[in-house]
Amino acid sequence: MSVLKYIDKVLKQTAKSSPGQVEFYQAAEEVLHSLKPLLERETKYDEYNILERIVVPERTIIFRVSWVDDNGIIQTNLGYRVQFNSAIGPYKGGLRFHPSVNLGIIKFLGFEQIFKNSLTGLNIGGGKGGSNFDPKGKSENEIMRFCQSFMVELSRYIGERRDVPAGDIGVGGRELGFMFGQYKKLTGTFEGILTGKGLNWGGSLGRTEATGFGSVYFAEHILNKYGDSLKGKTCAVSGSGNVATYTIQKLLDLDALPVTCSDSQGTIYHKSGIDLEALKAVKEIGRKRLTEYVKLCPDAEYIPLSKYPKDGHVCWHIPCDCAFPSATQNELTLTDAKALVKNGCKLVNEGANMPSTPEAIEYLKAHKVLFGPAKAANAGGVATSQLEMSQNASMSNWSFAEVDAKLHSIMKNIFNISYETAKEYGCDGDLLVGANIAGFKKVADSMIDQGSV
Ligand code: GLU
Secondary structure, three states, rough: OOHHHHHHHHHHHHHOOOOOHHHHHHHHHHHHOOOOOHHHHHHHHHHHHHHHHHOOOOEEEEEEEEEEOOOOOEEEEEEEEEEEEOOOOOOEEEEEEEEOHHHHHHHHHHHHHHHHHHHOOEEEEEEEEEEEOOOOOHHHHHHHHHHHHHHHHHHOOOEEEEEEEEOOOEHHHHHHHHHHHHHHHHOOOOOOOOOOOOOOHHHOHHHHHHHHHHHHHHHHHHHHHHHOOOOOOOOEEOOOOHHHHHHHHHHHHHOOHHHHHHHHEEEEEEOOOOOOOHHHHHHHHHHOOHHHHHHOOOOOEEHHHHOOOOOOHHHHOOOOOOOOOOOOOOEHHHHHHHHHHOOOOOOEOOOOOOOOHHHHHHHHOOOOOOOOHHHHHOOOHHHHHHHHHHHHHHOOOHHHHHHHHHHHHHHHHHHHHHHHHHHHOOOOOOHHHHHHHHHHHHHHHHHHOOOOO
C-alpha cells in the first residue's frame, strides 16, 4: 500500500470512530500527513500498525463532577482524563477548565502532548484532561468545591509514576492547590502527583514562567538561524493568561516590543509597548478583564470583539514583525495569515496548542513566513514540569537560574532536532515536519520495542 493510502486509511478510520471530534481529527491529520517522508523511508511503522495504534488513546476516562454552588444548588459538569500514550514515560499533560471542553478537545490536546513531550527529550508520555466547568464568574469557594469534587474521581487514576496532571487554560496555581490538598486528604500521602504546585509545597521555581519564556527562546533560535534576532522587533501577542504574560515579559527582557494582548472579549493595542506591571495587576492579581488595563494605561487602545474582522482576530491585523498566538486553538485563521503577510510579518511562533488553522499554516508557508510549530515552541512548560517531577523525586530544590538554564538548553535542543530532522527528510526549514517526525519516531520506536500493547 502506498504511504498516502496508508495515511488516508487510518484517517478514515479515525473520522469514523471519533464522530464530531473535529479538533482531534485536525491534529491527527496534520501529524499523519507530515510523517509522509518518514513513512516513505521506513516501512516498519506500517508493518507494526503504529499509525492505527497511536491515534487511539490507551485509556479514556469520563466522569461526573457534581458540586454545590453558593446558593446550595447541586451543579453537574463533565470531567475527562485521556491517557493517550505511555510508551516513553508516565502520562503527562495539563487539565483545562473551560466551557468549550469536550472529548474531541481533550483528545486533540492529549494527542499533541504525545509528540510535544517526546520532543523535550525527557521521559514523559502524553495525556490531557479537564472539564467543561467555567471558572469565570465563580466564587473562590465554588472553585474550591468543584476542584475537590473533580479530584475525588481523578485521584483513582493518577500517581507520580502513573499520570501527572498540571495546569492549562482555567487551571493555575489556585486550582492545583485545591486539587493537591484534596488528593492528600483522600490518600494520606504527600506525593508529586501534580506539577505547577506552589513553591512552599513542592513546586519548582521557573515553572510559572516556563511556557512563555520557552516560546520566546524558541523564536530567538529560529531568528538566530537566519541571522536575525528579536531585538527591536514589534511583536503581536494574543491571550493574557500565563503563556501570554510570560511571553511578553521575556520579549521585553530581550528588547523586543510586544504591542498587543487579548482576552475573550477584546484586544489591547499599546503602541509604545505592553506595560507588564499593569497587565499582571489586571489579570494575574486582579483576575479582571482587559478593559481594566486601559484604566491603568490610558494611551492604550481597547478593541472590542464587535470591531474584529470577520473570520479573524484583530491581533493579527496590527502590523508586527513577529506574531505569538498564545491564547487557544484555531485563533489564527487564513484571513489573519493574509493580514500578517501583507503587513510584512517574518515569524509566527505558536505559544498556544494548535493556534493556527491548517489553511493559515499553508498560506504562511507559501509566503515564506518562518514558523515555530506549537509542539516545539510551547514545550517549555511541560519540560519544566518534568524538572519539577525530578526535584520532587530527589526531594531537592533547584534555583531559578538552574531551572531557567535547563529550560534554555531544552528549547535549543528542540529547535536543533526539529531543524535537523526536517533537513534529513528533505524538508529544509520546515520545523513543523521536523518536529512531528522527531517527536513521533521516539514514541513509535518505543512502541515497537514494547510489543503489541
Ligand atoms: N498545559 C501545558 C501544555 O499544554 C503544560 C502541561 C504540563 O506541564 O504537564 O503543555
